[in-house]
Amino acid sequence: MSASKTARTDPMVQPAPRLIIDLAAIRRNYARLQAMAPGARVGAVVKANAYGLGAMQVLPVLADAGCRTFYVAHTAEGREAREALAGRPAEIFVFNGFWPTDLAALREAELFPVINDLHQLHQLRELAPDLPCAIHFDTGMNRLGLGPNATQTLIDNRDWLAGLDVRQMLSHLACSHEAAHPLNARQLERFSRIREAFPDIPASFANSGGTMLGPRYHFDILRPGLALYGGPPSDDLPNPFEAAVRVEAPVLQVRTIAAGDCAGYGAIFTADHEMRIATVATGYADGLLRACGDGGFGRIAGTTVPIIGRISMDLTTLDLSNVTDPVEPGDWVSFLGEDVGAMAETAHTITYEFLVRLGQRFQRVYRDTPDTAD
DSSP states (O other), X not given: OOOSOOOOOOTTSOOOOEEEEEHHHHHHHHHHHHHHOTTSEEOEXXXXXXXXXXXXXXXXXXXXXXXXXXXXXXXXXXXXXXXXHTTOOOEEXXXXXXXXXXXXXXXXXXXEEEEOSHHHHHHHHHHOTTSOEEEEBOSSOOSSSBOHHHHHHHHHTGGGGTTOOEEEEEOOOSSTTSXXXXXXXXXXXXXXXXXXXXXXXXXXXXXXXXXXXXXXXXXXXXXXXXXXXXXXXXXXXXXXXXXXXXXEXXXXXXXXXXXXXXXSGGGOEEOSSOEEEEEESOOGGGTOOGGGGTTOEEXXXXXXXXXXXXXXXXXXXXXXXXXXXXXXXXXXXXXXXXXXXXXXXXXXXXXXXXXXXXXXXSEEEEEOOOOOOO
């Protein structure tokens, strides 16, 4: 994503903020993940509309890059994923478990439930033993999955899996974004013991951060989400993935304010010197989180322009002090891109939340430039 100045809009046309999604970057991130774990298959977590970027556009790109395993949260998301794949071969797993009321929909869309407790396992055995599934073991996150007692019960009663088509066993790392966190090693040890009990079932353990923890965490199938879309999966390690999304918002007005003047709701910003400011056409209704007003920033031709005052529903105000070139209505300001992790930090949240909250009001622009040889 270039730092050069984006061409000014037609002055006769009202400009609208736009969300630029780089499909080629997503494809390259998928290839990067595969290179990091050559002994494993790389799946893709595409829940929440492919992290807000558009399942209908993103899934075909991943499938054409070689992905054959996808993960969603709900059955409805699974149906959308199957539609997006348009006949491409793929296994689609539904994290939120097996619910008998969803059985017809699971069969119709060829979706595979992830079993989260023994009751679901017995229901599957009774109602749909031919339906492919995965089994989720909780190794320390205490969210979903078979806990220690249920896990031991299943190990002691392996015959309960006889006749079932179990495609995966999986667990989820709670702290993979912190490479040195002791829970990572404890979860690895627990999952490895479970794997020994079920050696013939393909194992999936590493999310995006787990991939960066090294080969011991990779097992058979990676389950990345954030890394595919360019977000930083680790707090401690450099981000090797390419930014795949940015916001571009047009400048609506430029003015000069005097020392003592305020900007924005609540007058929380007061200028201590004469300064140029710009108001741009994006706000929290578009997903530029209101909390980003405390330290957030955009860029004009690569130059940082700090957010000043409160972000409002449709508008954000910027300090142009760092910009030497003229700025006029219709010029474009970029947000996120390589800065998405830093912007999330200013809002005291995580990159995941930033991505899934990007609003539908944006004009969405999908770009897919051919990859060039090195």
